[in-house]
Amino acid sequence: MGVKRIRSRNRVRTMLVAVLTFALLATFVVRLADIQLVRAEALNAEADGRRGVSETIFGSRGPIVDAQGTVLAESVDRWDLTISPQYTRDLLPEVDGVESTVTGGEALERIAAITGQDPLDLQAMILAELERDPDSDYLLLASGLTATQFEAVRDLDLPYVYLRLNPQRVYPAGSVAGNLVGFMGQSEPLAGIERSEKACLAADDGSRTFDRSADGTPIPGSMLTEPAVDGGTVRLTIDADVQYQAQQLTAQYTAQLRARSGTSIVMRADGTVVAVAESSTVDPNDPTATDQRDRGSRAFTAAYEPGSIFKAFSFAAMVDLGLVSPRDELSVPWTYTAPGVRVRDAVAHDVKQWTAAGVLVNSSNSGMVRLAEDMDRADYYDYLDRFGFGEPTAVGFAGEQAVPLRDPAALDPQTQLNVLFGQGIAATPIQLASAYQALANGGERLPVRLIDSCTLPDGTVTTPELGGAERVVSESTARQTLEVLERVVTDYGYETFPIEGYRIAAKTGTAQMAYEDGSGYDPSRMMISVAGVFPVDDPQFVVLTLFDSPQTIRTSGGAIPAFHDMVNLLIRHYDIPPSTTPASEVPLEWTADQP
Amino acid sequence: MTTAAIVDIHALPTRAPEQQPERERHLRALPAIAARRAPRLVHGVVALIGLTGIVVAQLGLSVVISEGAYRLSALEGESTALARTEQTLAEDIAVLSSPQYVAVAADELGMLAGQPSQFLTLSGAATAGGPDALWMQTPAIDRSGIYVPNALLAEEPQAAATVRAVQAEAARPYPGMLLPAGESAVAGAPAPAPTVVEPAPGTLLPTAVGE
Numbered sequence: 001m002g003v004k005r006i007r008s009r010n011r012v013r014t015m016l017v018a019v020l021t022f023a024l025l026a027t028f029v030v031r032l033a034d035i036q037l038v039r040a041e042a043l044n045a046e047a048d049g050r051r052g053v054s055e056t057i058f059g060s061r062g063p064i065v066d067a068q069g070t071v072l073a074e075s076v077d078r079w080d081l082t083i084s085p086q087y088t089r090d091l092l093p094e095v096d097g098v099e100s101t102v103t104g105g106e107a108l109e110r111i112a113a114i115t116g117q118d119p120l121d122l123q124a125m126i127l128a129e130l131e132r133d134p135d136s137d138y139l140l141l142a143s144g145l146t147a148t149q150f151e152a153v154r155d156l157d158l159p160y161v162y163l164r165l166n167p168q169r170v171y172p173a174g175s176v177a178g179n180l181v182g183f184m185g186q187s188e189p190l191a192g193i194e195r196s197e198k199a200c201l202a203a204d205d206g207s208r209t210f211d212r213s214a215d216g217t218p219i220p221g222s223m224l225t226e227p228a229v230d231g232g233t234v235r236l237t238i239d240a241d242v243q244y245q246a247q248q249l250t251a252q253y254t255a256q257l258r259a260r261s262g263t264s265i266v267m268r269a270d271g272t273v274v275a276v277a278e279s280s281t282v283d284p285n286d287p288t289a290t291d292q293r294d295r296g297s298r299a300f301t302a303a304y305e306p307g308s309i310f311k312a313f314s315f316a317a318m319v320d321l322g323l324v325s326p327r328d329e330l331s332v333p334w335t336y337t338a339p340g341v342r343v344r345d346a347v348a349h350d351v352k353q354w355t356a357a358g359v360l361v362n363s364s365n366s367g368m369v370r371l372a373e374d375m376d377r378a379d380y381y382d383y384l385d386r387f388g389f390g391e392p393t394a395v396g397f398a399g400e401q402a403v404p405l406r407d408p409a410a411l412d413p414q415t416q417l418n419v420l421f422g423q424g425i426a427a428t429p430i431q432l433a434s435a436y437q438a439l440a441n442g443g444e445r446l447p448v449r450l451i452d453s454c455t456l457p458d459g460t461v462t463t464p465e466l467g468g469a470e471r472v473v474s475e476s477t478a479r480q481t482l483e484v485l486e487r488v489v490t491d492y493g494y495e496t497f498p499i500e501g502y503r504i505a506a507k508t509g510t511a512q513m514a515y516e517d518g519s520g521y522d523p524s525r526m527m528i529s530v531a532g533v534f535p536v537d538d539p540q541f542v543v544l545t546l547f548d549s550p551q552t553i554r555t556s557g558g559a560i561p562a563f564h565d566m567v568n569l570l571i572r573h574y575d576i577p578p579s580t581t582p583a584s585e586v587p588l589e590w591t592a593d594q595p
Numbered sequence: 596m597t598t599a600a601i602v603d604i605h606a607l608p609t610r611a612p613e614q615q616p617e618r619e620r621h622l623r624a625l626p627a628i629a630a631r632r633a634p635r636l637v638h639g640v641v642a643l644i645g646l647t648g649i650v651v652a653q654l655g656l657s658v659v660i661s662e663g664a665y666r667l668s669a670l671e672g673e674s675t676a677l678a679r680t681e682q683t684l685a686e687d688i689a690v691l692s693s694p695q696y697v698a699v700a701a702d703e704l705g706m707l708a709g710q711p712s713q714f715l716t717l718s719g720a721a722t723a724g725g726p727d728a729l730w731m732q733t734p735a736i737d738r739s740g741i742y743v744p745n746a747l748l749a750e751e752p753q754a755a756a757t758v759r760a761v762q763a764e765a766a767r768p769y770p771g772m773l774l775p776a777g778e779s780a781v782a783g784a785p786a787p788a789p790t791v792v793e794p795a796p797g798t799l800l801p802t803a804v805g806e
Contacts, residue, residue, distance in 0.1 A: 071689055076682060145688075147679035172689030174745020220664045244694035244743060251742035252733055285746035499726045561730040571726040577714045578723045 049316035060232030061204025106245040177281040183284035200454035237272040246277035254279040257550035307511025312421025317383035326357040329533035336366035376406040387435040394447035440539035443478035483584035501578035506532025508556035530563035727742035
């Protein structure tokens, strides 16, 4: 009997324990499910909010460098100084652990000493903000604090001051290539390479979340980092040293000629841009200091009627078509008249016994018209198209102008003649330089290259696809044209033009400027220019320099010293040896055989 | 039927079910049960020590990890501070090596553009000269200000100022110093800083010949 009772009691106890265990287990399971599944999100959010911290890791926008790696634009850390106006108060030794009481005024004086502001201004800003909203918790007192300033403000240890990282763009070389590099607005790139290459330069911000202990130290194992991706490096083809010197020269000559603006382009014979100098040029560190009109690059955005420097292309087209040889002889009066049309040279002269070369060297409009009598304008426009006119260059500069070519069949008779010497047709300076590049490169035009490459942080290098070379004229045509243009430098009558020992081909131009509204030419505005290629025996560089509305010298002679100095600088900078071949001897004049 | 016979044959149990061993087990004597002893104290002690050891080790590990976290945090802070310093210095260098700064400093030191290179001709008889002179060469800064401005370049190049001060110090006449004729040692003023010949804008540009 006793055994039986013990057994039944044991069974009851076992049952009880089992039931209790299961009940406990069930409670736990339900609780677990409730916490882990049902209320998981809410609880997680609450937990994160209590001790989780989320920080933005700023990716660094990529730098822009020149061909040698000189930094033209880079991103640096800057800080914004923000303050909580409602909590701005005096710091007391017993509360804040400071050595002596720091009044709000003293704190502002210390801040102002660091940021270089007026403490009274700061106080006024805070009071104005409190007036607006007594509970205000945010006021931006200063922005753009450097690391030194940041550390100084941080060391003040003011509880109501918060320093916020706000990376900014700086341009260590200032206005050197500022016209090309462009500048940033508050957050968006506004001009130049900054804008056109933003896909390469832009960085992706990352984030870092971690749980924070009471004193702010990350709790081990809680760190979750999504790394920021820095932007890529854009390497330009320009040479910052040459760019600086070209800008210096352009600015000096612009000042001396009292011109509205000056532009110089230096391009290699392979189409890479070495320098695009403009005066005035924007300093991207402070774009607002520059006039709105000067903040871009006129070389890409300001098309104009190029005038006589365009004759080189007409001449090359005629030579290439076989219509003209440089030694062709003709008699050139200073005017050309036909029904409904009239063309005059810049200066009145007797009937001249010029060769075709002489017509180009003396920049005779009437002579060009006579040479082109047999040229179909459709053929001519084909040449212009291949010279690159009518379409933007391969650079794809922000705001670049294309200036589409007109239909040659629709031109009126006068314009048909005017286009031969660069009137009634517009082009940007970079298009003109690119067309001269074709002559420098044996008749083959290569796409203009300003952006050398984009290097991403992971080492991938991409170079822009620009397309291949295009044959514009034959090699022989290009050589003949340059040989004629060489005579412009030696025989056009400017002793400021040649550089002894060097074979330089160039063409001057004095272009009329049309009124903005298109109602004819403005007699008070001239665009003087020189475009050239050197050395002729082995062309390496194309130089184009032009000045808008010069006041002291109003003919192309004004631009010649600038061109000379630009070529001179390039010879010095790149140590170009003197030419070893004799200068061209193509005759410019002819004499009728005496009977 | 023969098949039926075979089936029958196969249907016969080949062996009788073996119940013999079970029966035997029932009859077998139970093995002697080892006398149960109370757990010894040493086991408990070992278990407790082990537990304590684990707890202590865990604690120690936690302490080490969290100390590591503080150290990491401190080092990260230091690394950030150093990175900031590096950036500040790199920024300074970038501005100091900007063409404007170099040009202004060179001007202030009285430096002029160097001579162009001379080239040897293959015949070896003479050198071929480089280019001629520039028509206009003015300093980076003249009275109209800097031509190629840089907003980051606020102050005067320090190098130029220092060198000028040293030159002034070196050039201060002392009694008995040999001086070029026409100069008196009485003038105690420091020698003037070397100045660049500044052509007035417009003077160096040759007038155009013809049109």
